[in-house]
Amino acid sequence: MQTRILGQQGLKVSSIGLGTMGMTMAYGPSNENEGIATIRRAYELGVNFFDTAELYGYGNGHNEQLLGKAVKDFRDKVVLATKFGFDMTAEQLGTRFNSRPENIRKVAENSLRYLQTDYIDVFYQHIPDPDVPIEEVAGVVGDLIKEGKVKYFGLSNTGSKTIRRAHAVTPVSVLQTEYSIFEREIEDDILPTLNELGIGLVPYSPLGRGFLTDAVKPSHEYPEGDMRRFDERWQGENYIYNLKATEQLKELASDKGISVAELALAWLLNQGENIVPIPGTRSVTRVEQNINAVNVNLTEADLGRIKEILPHGSAGSRYPAGMIENFTRD
Template identity: 90%
Template sequence: MKTRILGQQGLSVSAIGLGTMGMTMAYGPSNDTEGIATIRRAYELGVHFFDTAELYGYGKGHNEQLLGTAVKDFRDKVVLATKFGFDMTAKPFGTRFNSRPDNIRKVAENSLRYLQTDYIDVLYQHIPDPDVPIEEVAGVVGDLIQEGKVKYFGLSNTGSRTIRRAHAVTPVSMLQTEYSIFEREIEDNILPTLNELGIGLVPYSPLGRGFLTDAVKPSHEYAEDDMRRFDERWQGDNYIYNLNATGQLRELASVKGISVAELALAWLLHQGENIVPIPGTRSAARVEQNIGSVHVHLSQADLQRINEILPHGSAGSRYPAGMLENFTRD
């Protein structure tokens, strides 16, 4: 597995990571045994960058516990990233934020326990909190770094001004946000800021939540607790447009002897050396396919063809309007 460096602090990680959210939420019924097996297989194949969050366990630590159990025998050989920032007592779930200093510390202590470790490699603010200045958030994480409980500071789902303000207090090593052939909105403003400041990019949902694979189906065929059942990109004319685009991408991938997922991940890797996608999957076979993208070369003609197929990304918003406003607050 090739490696890449995230941030000026020099964090070395595998060129492809693994997102674990879908192992416990958002994509239908889950299976812990399968999740643990997938994480361990990923490690055997060279993946050593794993992503989780307090949110992914519905505030009960389920996802972090699963990841901690999976990697406990090789903890010192992997990079574990987790996140804080939600009020886990809010109803409906995930509708209120909490990045107050006392909560950051509480979440960090819980994460250390759930992950069965004495340090967190990367601690992200999951989403901006309008009631807590980012300078205060950065200061608390900086203190945790000084105390040895955290190694690197990351931000997620935010914009350029917030990144700059945080970075002036505690160096930001990476931004995690959605970026893929389907989602291109960060290219105009955020990517130039990251490049200027030497901050790495960790794209989540790099496969369009599964649309950029060989297993896409209409929204009504997903389980009631699967977020794709309500995603605009799976609805009506949006679905038809996106399905047609994915079919064209699949044709290009077929010519190169690879899957459309490998094509999509290779496209991301070609956007910059400071980019490390974290595709999520519950399947060990999918992990093997995904890491094949590290060895895919795309010519300028290939890149141009991809841009012709999807010059502005997919049809349909990645989140409902109200939620998207929160996730892009700057």
């Protein structure tokens, strides 16, 4: 597996990581044993970068515990990233925020325990908290770094102004946000900021939440509890447009003897050396396929064809209107 350096603080990770959110939430029923097997197979194939969050365990640490259990035997050889920033006492998870200093420290201690480790490699603010200045957040994480409980500071789902303000207090190593052939809104402002400041990018949902794979279906065919049931990209005319685009991408991928998922991940890797996508999957087979993307060579003609098919990304918003306002706050 090839490696990349993210941020000026020297965070070295595999060129493709693994997101574990879907192993416990958002994509229908899950199976812990299957999740652990997938994580361990990814490690065997060279993946050393694993992503989780307090939110992914519905407040009980389930996702972090699953990841900690899976990597326990090789903890010192992997990079574990987790996140803070939500109020886990809210009646509806993901609707209230809490990046107060005391909560950041509480989450850090919980995550250390759940992950069965004495340090967190990357500690992200999951989403901006409108009631807590980012400078205060950056200061607390900086203190945790000095104490040896955290190694690298990350931000997620935020804009350039916040990135700059945080970076001035505690160096930001990585930004995690959605970015893919389907989702391109960060290209005009955020990507240039990251490049200017020397901050790495960790794209989540690099396969368009599964749209950029060999299996996709209309929203109503997904089970209850699957976020694709309300994703605009799976609705009506948006779905038809996006499906047509995906079919064209599949044709290009087929001509190269690869899957559309490999094509999409290879495209991301071509966008800059400071980019490491974290496709999420519960499947060992999918992990094996995704990792092959590091060996895919895209020509200028290939990149040009992708731009013709989706010049501005997919049709439909990645989140409902009320939620996207929170995720784009700066």
